[in-house]
Amino acid sequence: MTERRDELAANLQRVRERIDAACADAGRSPEELTLVVVTKFFPASDVALLADLGVTDVAENRHQEAGEKVASLDPDVRRRLAVHFVGQLQSNKAAAVTRYADVVQSVDRAKIARALDRAAGERDHPLEVTVQVDLSGDDAGRGGVRPADLPALVEEVAGLEHLRLRGLMAVAPLGADPAPAFDTLAELAESTRRDHPDATWMSAGMSGDLEQAIAAGATHLRVGSAILGSRPAQR
Numbered sequence: 001m002t003e004r005r006d007e008l009a010a011n012l013q014r015v016r017e018r019i020d021a022a023c024a025d026a027g028r029s030p031e032e033l034t035l036v037v038v039t040k041f042f043p044a045s046d047v048a049l050l051a052d053l054g055v056t057d058v059a060e061n062r063h064q065e066a067g068e069k070v071a072s073l074d075p076d077v078r079r080r081l082a083v084h085f086v087g088q089l090q091s092n093k094a095a096a097v098t099r100y101a102d103v104v105q106s107v108d109r110a111k112i113a114r115a116l117d118r119a120a121g122e123r124d125h126p127l128e129v130t131v132q133v134d135l136s137g138d139d140a141g142r143g144g145v146r147p148a149d150l151p152a153l154v155e156e157v158a159g160l161e162h163l164r165l166r167g168l169m170a171v172a173p174l175g176a177d178p179a180p181a182f183d184t185l186a187e188l189a190e191s192t193r194r195d196h197p198d199a200t201w202m203s204a205g206m207s208g209d210l211e212q213a214i215a216a217g218a219t220h221l222r223v224g225s226a227i228l229g230s231r232p233a234q235r
Ligand SMILES: *Cc1c(COP(=O)(O)O)cnc(C)c1O
Pocket: 038, 040, 061, 086, 087, 171, 206, 207, 208, 222, 223, 224, 225, 226
């Protein structure tokens, strides 16, 4: 356990140095960035170690795994963390996700938004959400609303009583230079913010492309393998 703690501490340190360097290059302050550590495929014991190392935000992308893992956390650890859900979501799972998630980043259709809103209405506080944008330009099925359909979905989400629209999220297209995709996301985030001043988040940047995301203006990074190590192959 202390070995794992040391490993996670060293990896976190390396990622924080990368963030600091990218911020220096971009003329930004690291305080503008929230590091969300993606813990999918790794046990609740790792989540507890990360919380102990100062991590404030974690993310999961598979509903079943996430529900069980979050439920098994020590209440003290759970209280110190914001839990984000970043995976593809079915509307019949929305209610269950709102029971353990503080944030759902992967809202990409009106049907999901309405299901989350109904479920969040059962809680005593709104659910924070970001709308996921598909930057691939094709239908690769990695989730996300196409940019042309984004304004309508943003209006829908903003009008729902129990959701709080915080901004946009995207994954860079596979195998392409992420920079132009992140610039597109930044433009979409900017125009979203014009009508919805609360929507200040731009969630972009993972282990392999966090520097490009910071250069483009990301506010939330979602970093998994650079901190936890490589995942088993079956994604
Ligand atoms: C797994 C995952 C990440 C983290 O990816 P890494 O390359 O391991 O940093 C980020 N965002 C989403 C949506 C993910 O599913």
